[in-house]
Amino acid sequence: MRVMVDSEGARWDVIVGRESWGSFFAIFVPRRGAAPPRQTLLQAESNETATRELEALDDDGLIRLFNASQPKDIGES
Numbered sequence: 065m066r067v068m069v070d071s072e073g074a075r076w077d078v079i080v081g082r083e084s085w086g087s088f089f090a091i092f093v094p095r096r097g098a099a100p101p102r103q104t105l106l107q108a109e110s111n112e113t114a115t116r117e118l119e120a121l122d123d124d125g126l127i128r129l130f131n132a133s134q135p136k137d138i139g140e141s
Contacts, residue, residue, distance in 0.1 A: 066118060068092075068126040074099070078126060080106070080114045088114035090129050091136065102133035 066078040074094060081091040081103065088111065092102040108114035121129065 066121075066126060067095075068123065068130060070127070070130060076102075076130065078118065078129075080111060080118055082111065082114075090118055090133070092130055092133055100138065101136040102130065103136040104129045104133040 068076050068078055070076060074097065076092045076094055079091050079093065081089045083089065088106045088108045089103040090106055092104075094101070106114045106117055108117050
Protein backbone atom coordinates (compact mmCIF):
# COMPACT_ATOMS: atom_id res chain seq x y z
CA MET A 65 0.00 0.00 0.00
CA ARG A 66 1.11 3.53 -0.76
CA VAL A 67 -0.17 6.87 0.48
CA MET A 68 -0.45 9.98 -1.68
CA VAL A 69 -1.67 13.55 -1.28
CA ASP A 70 -3.67 15.10 -4.11
CA SER A 71 -3.51 18.72 -5.28
CA GLU A 72 -6.22 19.69 -2.78
CA GLY A 73 -4.32 18.20 0.17
CA ALA A 74 -6.52 15.11 0.56
CA ARG A 75 -4.74 11.88 1.54
CA TRP A 76 -5.44 8.66 -0.35
CA ASP A 77 -4.40 5.07 0.28
CA VAL A 78 -3.29 3.44 -2.98
CA ILE A 79 -3.65 -0.34 -3.29
CA VAL A 80 -3.68 -2.94 -6.05
CA GLY A 81 -7.11 -4.27 -6.94
CA ARG A 82 -8.26 -6.91 -9.40
CA GLU A 83 -11.48 -7.06 -11.33
CA SER A 84 -13.29 -10.34 -11.95
CA TRP A 85 -12.06 -10.49 -15.57
CA GLY A 86 -8.41 -10.41 -14.38
CA SER A 87 -7.34 -6.81 -14.98
CA PHE A 88 -5.32 -5.12 -12.26
CA PHE A 89 -5.94 -1.56 -11.09
CA ALA A 90 -4.44 1.05 -8.82
CA ILE A 91 -7.29 1.76 -6.39
CA PHE A 92 -7.29 5.15 -4.61
CA VAL A 93 -9.23 5.10 -1.34
CA PRO A 94 -9.79 8.43 0.44
CA ARG A 95 -8.64 8.53 4.05
CA ARG A 96 -11.37 11.03 4.98
CA GLY A 97 -14.43 12.56 3.42
CA ALA A 98 -17.15 11.28 1.19
CA ALA A 99 -15.19 11.06 -2.06
CA PRO A 100 -15.70 7.75 -3.86
CA PRO A 101 -12.73 5.43 -4.41
CA ARG A 102 -11.03 5.90 -7.77
CA GLN A 103 -9.25 3.44 -10.05
CA THR A 104 -6.73 3.37 -12.89
CA LEU A 105 -5.89 0.36 -15.05
CA LEU A 106 -2.36 -1.00 -14.62
CA GLN A 107 -0.52 -2.84 -17.40
CA ALA A 108 0.40 -5.76 -15.11
CA GLU A 109 -0.53 -9.40 -15.74
CA SER A 110 -0.23 -10.58 -12.13
CA ASN A 111 -0.70 -9.26 -8.63
CA GLU A 112 3.07 -9.39 -8.10
CA THR A 113 3.87 -7.29 -11.14
CA ALA A 114 1.05 -4.86 -10.34
CA THR A 115 2.41 -4.43 -6.81
CA ARG A 116 5.95 -3.89 -8.13
CA GLU A 117 4.65 -1.40 -10.70
CA LEU A 118 2.88 0.58 -7.98
CA GLU A 119 5.82 0.43 -5.56
CA ALA A 120 8.26 1.61 -8.26
CA LEU A 121 6.36 4.85 -8.91
CA ASP A 122 7.63 8.08 -7.43
CA ASP A 123 5.20 10.69 -6.06
CA ASP A 124 4.79 12.31 -9.50
CA GLY A 125 3.96 8.91 -10.99
CA LEU A 126 1.27 8.35 -8.36
CA ILE A 127 -0.20 11.78 -9.09
CA ARG A 128 -0.28 10.98 -12.83
CA LEU A 129 -2.12 7.72 -12.09
CA PHE A 130 -4.54 9.56 -9.81
CA ASN A 131 -5.19 12.25 -12.43
CA ALA A 132 -5.97 9.51 -14.98
CA SER A 133 -8.28 7.65 -12.57
CA GLN A 134 -12.04 7.38 -12.73
CA PRO A 135 -14.51 6.98 -9.85
CA LYS A 136 -14.91 3.30 -8.98
CA ASP A 137 -18.44 1.97 -8.95
CA ILE A 138 -18.81 0.53 -5.44
CA GLY A 139 -21.04 -2.20 -6.90
CA GLU A 140 -18.19 -3.55 -9.06
CA SER A 141 -16.31 -6.65 -7.97
